[in-house]
Amino acid sequence: YQRSAGPPGLRAYGASSSACPLAYKRLRPARSRMSTPRACAQEAAGASSNVVDPSSLASVATQGRFPLRVAHAEYALAPDFATGIIQGYAALTVVDGGDEGGAADDAAGAGFQSIHLDTRGLRVHGAHVLSGGASGDATAAAEFTLGEADAALGALLTVRVPRGARGVGVRFETSAGCTAVQFLAPEQTAGGEHPYLFSQCQAIHARSLLPCQDAPSVKSTYAAVVLAPEPLTAVMSAVSVEEPRDYRVMVARARQRVPSGADTRGFAFEQKVPIPSYLIAVAVGNLVAREIGPRSKVWSEPEMVEAGEYEFQETEDYLAAGEAIAGPYVWGRYDLLLLPPSFPYGGMENPSLTFVTPTLLAGDRSLSNVIAHEVAHSWTGNLVGCRSWEHFWLNEGFTVFLERKILARAKGDQGLFDFKAIGGYADLEDCVKTLGAENPYTRLVLDLSGGDDPDDAYSRIAYEKGFSFLVYLERKAGGEAAFAPFLRAWLKDHAFSSVVSAQWKAAYTDAFPAASAEVDWEKWLYAPGLPPVFNEFDDSRRAQAAELAKRWHTADPLGCFDKAAYAERFSAEDIDGFSSDMLVAFLEALRDLRAMQALSLTACEALDAAYSLTGRQNGEIRLLWIKLRVNAGDEAAIKLAIAFVKEVGRMKYLRPTYKVLYNQGGTFREAALASFQEARASYHPIAQKMVAQDLGV
Numbered sequence: 127y128q129r130s131a132g133p134p135g136l137r138a139y140g141a142s143s144s145a146c147p148l149a150y151k152r153l154r155p156a157r158s159r160m161s162t163p164r165a166c167a168q169e170a171a172g173a174s175s176n177v178v179d180p181s182s183l184a185s186v187a188t189q190g191r192f193p194l195r196v197a198h199a200e201y202a203l204a205p206d207f208a209t210g211i212i213q214g215y216a217a218l219t220v221v222d223g224g225d226e227g228g229a230a231d232d233a234a235g236a237g238f239q240s241i242h243l244d245t246r247g248l249r250v251h252g253a254h255v256l257s258g259g260a261s262g263d264a265t266a267a268a269e270f271t272l273g274e275a276d277a278a279l280g281a282l283l284t285v286r287v288p289r290g291a292r293g294v295g296v297r298f299e300t301s302a303g304c305t306a307v308q309f310l311a312p313e314q315t316a317g318g319e320h321p322y323l324f325s326q327c328q329a330i331h332a333r334s335l336l337p338c339q340d341a342p343s344v345k346s347t348y349a350a351v352v353l354a355p356e357p358l359t360a361v362m363s364a365v366s367v368e369e370p371r372d373y374r375v376m377v378a379r380a381r382q383r384v385p386s387g388a389d390t391r392g393f394a395f396e397q398k399v400p401i402p403s404y405l406i407a408v409a410v411g412n413l414v415a416r417e418i419g420p421r422s423k424v425w426s427e428p429e430m431v432e433a434g435e436y437e438f439q440e441t442e443d444y445l446a447a448g449e450a451i452a453g454p455y456v457w458g459r460y461d462l463l464l465l466p467p468s469f470p471y472g473g474m475e476n477p478s479l480t481f482v483t484p485t486l487l488a489g490d491r492s493l494s495n496v497i498a499h500e501v502a503h504s505w506t507g508n509l510v511g512c513r514s515w516e517h518f519w520l521n522e523g524f525t526v527f528l529e530r531k532i533l534a535r536a537k538g539d540q541g542l543f544d545f546k547a548i549g550g551y552a553d554l555e556d557c558v559k560t561l562g563a564e565n566p567y568t569r570l571v572l573d574l575s576g577g578d579d580p581d582d583a584y585s586r587i588a589y590e591k592g593f594s595f596l597v598y599l600e601r602k603a604g605g606e607a608a609f610a611p612f613l614r615a616w617l618k619d620h621a622f623s624s625v626v627s628a629q630w631k632a633a634y635t636d637a638f639p640a641a642s643a644e645v646d647w648e649k650w651l652y653a654p655g656l657p658p659v660f661n662e663f664d665d666s667r668r669a670q671a672a673e674l675a676k677r678w679h680t681a682d683p684l685g686c687f688d689k690a691a692y693a694e695r696f697s698a699e700d701i702d703g704f705s706s707d708m709l710v711a712f713l714e715a716l717r718d719l720r721a722m723q724a725l726s727l728t729a730c731e732a733l734d735a736a737y738s739l740t741g742r743q744n745g746e747i748r749l750l751w752i753k754l755r756v757n758a759g760d761e762a763a764i765k766l767a768i769a770f771v772k773e774v775g776r777m778k779y780l781r782p783t784y785k786v787l788y789n790q791g792g793t794f795r796e797a798a799l800a801s802f803q804e805a806r807a808s809y810h811p812i813a814q815k816m817v818a819q820d821l822g823v
Contacts, residue, residue, distance in 0.1 A: 177626060179514040180575045181330050182341035183273070183282040184242040192223040194241040196339050200260040201350040202379035203336075204390070205410055207321040210309040212300045215379035216336050219259035220294060239289045244333035244340035245272065246280025247301040253285045256293025261375065264295055278579040280333050296337045305811045306331035307408075308468060314808055315411065315466050316429040316484075320358060322411035324465055324481065326474060326810065329515050329580035332403035343513045343624045345400035351376040353390040354410045361425060363407040363476035364397035365458050397477060399456055400622055405508065407476035409463055418462075421445070425479070426464035433487045434464040440494055440536065444501040447535040451610065452505040452528060452617050460501070468775035470813040472496045475503030483776045488744040492706030495533055495546070502528035505617050513624040515580040516572045520625060523570070523592015526550065530593075544663040545707070547597065551663075552714060554590035555656065561585065563655035570595065571627050571651045581812060594657045595650050599634060601661070602641040612637050627651055668711050674700055675715035678729065685726040692732045701737055706744050709737075713750035724757040740766065749779050756786045756794060764794060768801045777813050785820055799823065 179185035185192070198219040205212045220241055250272055254264035273282035285294055300307065310322040325335060333340040349367075352360035376394070415423040416435040419442035424434040441460065449455050461479045464487075473496045474481040480500040486493045506524035534543040558568055566573060567583045570591055574580060600609040616633055631651075635642040649658040665672075681687060681695060701709060716725075725733075734740050739751045748770060755763035764787070771783050787798035802821060806814055 177343070177513055179341040179343060180577070181279065181515050181580055182244055182339065183276070183279050184244045184339045185341045185343070185514075187242045187282055187284075188223075190343075192242070192339060192344060194220040194239060195223045195344060196241075196346045197221045198260055198346055199338070199348040200376055201336060201348065201406075202353075202376045203350065203408065204353040205309075205323055207309060207323070207355065210302055212304070212307065212335070214298050214300070214336055216296045216298065216338070217256055217260035217262075217376075217379070218294045218296070220292060237289050238286050239291075241285050241287065241294055242339070243283040243285070243296070243337040244280055244330075245283045245298075245337050246275075246305070246331075246334040247303050248283075248298045248334065248337060249301065250283060250337070251297040251299070253297075254295040255287050255291050256295050259293040260295075262293045268294065270296075276577065278577060279330070283337050298337060300335060303811075304334045306335035308810050310466055310468065314468065316427040317412055320412040322409075322427075322466055324409040324411075324463075324469065325407050326470065326481070326812065327406055328404040328474065329518075329584075330404070331812075332406055335406070335408075338403040338406075340403045341514065342402045342404065342511055345402050345622065345624065347396075347398055347400050348406065349376070349396045350394070350408075351379075352393045352395075352408060352410065354393060356389045356391060357412070358410050359413040360393035360408065360410045361413065361463060361479055362393075362395040362397075362409075363401070363405055363479055364395035365478055367394050367396050399477065401477055401508065402511065402624070405475070405477055407474070407479070407481065409465070409481070411466075413463075415461075418442075419445070419460075421458070422460050422462065424462045424464060427466075430464055430484060430487070433489075434462070437487050437489075437491055437494070438462055438482075438497060440491065441497055441501070443536040444494075444498045444532050445504075447532040448501050448504065448528070450535065451531050451614070452502075453614055455504055456509065456621075457504055460504070462497070466775075467773060468808055468810050468813070470775055470777045470780075470810040472776060472778060473500040475500045475508055477504075477508055483774075485745040485774050485776050485779065488706065490706060490744075492744055493746070495529065498532045498536070499525060499529040502526075502532055509622065510617055510620045511624050513626045514574075515583070516574050517626050518572065518580070518583075519570045519588040519592035519595075520627065520630065522588040523590075523596060526589045526593040527596040541664065541667055544665070545667045545711075547593070547661070547663045548665055548668055549707075549711065549714065550590045550593060551661075552718070553586050554594070557586040557590070558656050561587075566654055568654040569652055581816070591657055594659075594661055597661045598650075598657070598659055599641075599645065602645060603634075603638045604641075608638075667708075668715075671704070671708050671711035672715045675712050675719055678716055678725075678733065679719040682726050682729040685723060685729075687726045687729040687732060689728050689732060692736075696732065696736045698736060698738075706747065710744075710746045710750065713747065713754065717750060717754060720754075720757070724759070725754055727758050727760050730755050730758050730760055745774070745776070745779055749782060752783060753786045756790055759790070761793060764797045768797060771801055772805050772808075775809050775813055777816060780809070780813055780817055781820055784817055788821055 176190040178190040196218050200217040202215040203212055253268040253270040255266045255268050256262040257265050268285050268287050270283060270285045275281040287294055306327050307323055307325045312319050312321055315322045330340055332338050350362055354360040412427055413425050414428050414431050415425045416431050418424050418435055418438050422441045424438050426434050445455060445460055457478050459478045463479050463481050464484060465481055467484055469481060469483045472483055486496055502525045506528050507521035512518055512520040530543045530546050534540050561568055567585060568587050572583050600606060603609045631647055646658055742748060752763055752767045752770060756767060767783050767787055771780055784798050784802060787794045799821060802817060
C-alpha cells in the first residue's frame with residue numbers, strides 16, 4: 127500500500143493514541159464466531175485457493191476460482207491535470223486459474239472464455255485480444271460487457287476472448303469521481319507552483335484507477351509507462367528502468383490518448399515481484415530526491431526534501447533489523463515519497479516506495495515508528511498477505527508485532543516493545559468503547575459478505591487486537607526463542623502468496639500442538655470486543671508519566687485548580703528527560719483520568735505555562751492537547767483545532783479533531799461544520815467520505 131532516469135520504484139498507520147476512526151454503518155447482528163456456514167467453509171478450505179472474496183465482483187463472479195487470472199500487467203497512463211482524468215491502456219497476460227479443468231468455456235459460446243475484472247467509475251473505450259500476452263500486438267477486437275454498478279464494489283467488466291488466448295488489452299479512462307487518485311492544484315502543494323497527483327488504492331480503490339482483479343489473492347508483476355507533463359516527475363510502486371523491451375509499445379499506447387502538442391516525458395517502471403492490485407501506486411509532481419541510505423532515497427517537493435532527509439535517517443537501521451528478524455528483503459529499493467498534507471494515512475506500504483504523510487516531520491524523529499511499521503510490511507502484508515479483506519488482521523496485526531520487534535532491535539532498547547504495547551492496548555480499549563463491544567467490526571476475522579466497503583470496517587482492531595493475539599501466541603509457544611524461528615519460517619514458506627486465518631492456525635498447531643490446544647481460537651478470531659486474554663507488560667517506563675498525570679489530576683479536584691499554588695508544585699523540570707513518547711504517555715494518562723470530568727480552564731492554562739504544549743510540532747501531542755482543551759470548554763482552542771485540520775489531511779488526526787469539536791456542541795460544533803465545508807475539497811476522497819459520516823453531513 128516507485129520513475130525515469132531518476133526515480134526508482136514505489137495504510138496506513140499512525141503512531142499512537144486517538145479514538146478508533148471508523149464509520150459504522152449497515153450493522154448486522156453480531157454472529158457468534160465461526161457458526162456461520164461461510165466461516166465454517168473457510169475453515170474447512172484451509173489452504174484452498176478458492177475462497178470467495180466478497181469485496182471483489184470478479185471473485186464473486188467466479189466463486190473465487192478466477193479461471194483466467196492476471197499474471198502480468200503492462201499499463202500506459204497519461205494523466206491530464208486540466209480535466210483530472212487519467213487516460214490509460216491495460217495490457218494483461220492471463221493464465222489458467224490453476225483449479226481443476228483450467229479455464230472453462232464461456233457459457234455464451236464454446237471456444238470462448240471470459241476474463242473478469244473489477245472496475246469502478248471507469249469508462250471503457252474498447253478491448254482487444256493481444257497475441258502472446260501483455261506485450262503482444264492487438265490481433266482483434268474483443269467483446270466486453272460492463273455490469274450494473276454497485277456504489278461500493280463498482281461494476282464487473284467481462285471480456286470474452288478465444289479459448290487459449292493469453293493476452294487481453296483494455297483502453298479506458300478514469301472518471302472525475304475516481305477514489306484512487308487525488309489531483310492537487312498548485313496552491314495545495316508545498317511549492318505552490320506545479321500541480322500534483324497521487325494514488326491510494328488500498329483497500330478496493332485500484333479498480334477506480336484501472337481495470338484489474340482487485341482482490342488481495344491475485345498477485346501479478348507489472349510494468350508501466352507514465353507520461354508526465356514537463357517539468358514534472360512520475361514515481362510508482364516499482365523500480366525505475368531506462369527502457370524496458372516493450373517501452374515503445376507502451377508509450378505509443380499512452381500517447382494515443384494525450385492531446386496533440388502536449389509536452390510530456392515518459393517514465394518507465396518494472397515491478398518484478400508479484401503484488402496485489404491495492405499495492406499499485408503512482409504519483410506525479412515536482413519531485414526531487416535525497417539519498418538516506420545504501421538502498422533508500424526520500425522523494426518530495428524541493429521545499430520538504432531536506433526535512434525528510436533528516437527525519438528518515440533511521441530507515442536503513444529498520445531495514446537491517448527487519449532482515450535479521452524476518453529474512454531477506456526482496457524488493458530491491460526501499461524509497462520514501464513524502465506527500466503533500468492531504469494524504470489520508472500515516473503511511474502506505476507501496477512496494478519499493480512507501481508513501482508517507484508530512485505529519486511525520488516532527489523535527490526530532492519522534493514519529494519514526496511509522497517508518498518501522500511500513501518497513502515491516504515488506505514481509506507482513508506485501509510478501510505474505512491476507513487473501514481477502516476479511517482477514518486484514520493478518521496484514522496489520524502481524525505488522526504491528528514485527529514493527530515493535532524492529533524498533534526494539536534497531537534502538538537497542540527491549541523495553542520499547544512493552545512501552546509501545548501498553549499504548550497500543552489503550553488505543554484498542556478506546557476503539558472498542560467507541561464502536562461498542564458487540565460491534566461485529568471489532569472481530570479479528572470480519573464478515574463483509576453483505577457488500578460492505580472494507581473502508582467502513584477499517585479501525586485499530588486489526589492492528590492492536592491482532593498484535594495482542596500474536597503476543598499471546600508467542601508466550602504460549604514458550605517465548606521469543608521458540609516463536610521467532612517459527613515466524614521466520616512461516617514468512618519463508620508462504621512468501622509471494624496470500625493466506626487466510628485457518629492457514630495460520632494450522633501452521634501454529636503443527637509447530638506447537640500442546641500450546642494450540644489451550645488457545646480458544648474461536649473467541650480470538652470470531653468474538654467481538656476486547657481480546658479474551660489480557661497480556662501483561664512491564665509498565666515501569668510509563669510509571670513516571672502516570673504519576674505526573676495523577677499530580678495534575680489531584681490538583682484540579684472538581685475543576686477547582688489552585689492557580690496560586692501551581693508555581694510551587696509544577697515546573698518545566700517535571701518533564702526533563704521526557705521523550706516525545708513519554709510526553710504523549712503523560713497526556714494520554716491525564717486524558718484517561720479526566721474521562722468523567724474535564725480539566726478546568728485554569729488547569730489547562732497552567733499546563734501550557736509549565737510545559738509549553740501549544741506550538742509543538744509532534745502530531746500526537748497536538749491532537750491530545752487540542753482534545754484536552756476542547757473538552758475543558760476552552761473556546762480559544764477552536765482556533766488551534768481549525769488550524770490543525772486545515773494543515774493536515776491524515777485521518778488519524780482529522781477525524782478525532784472534528785469529532786471532539788462536534789461532540790462539544792455549540793460554537794465548537796458550528797466551527798467544525800463550517801471548517802469542513804471550507805476545507806473539504808482539499809481532503810482526499812477517502813477522508814472526505816469518512817469525516818462527512820462522522821459529522822452527519
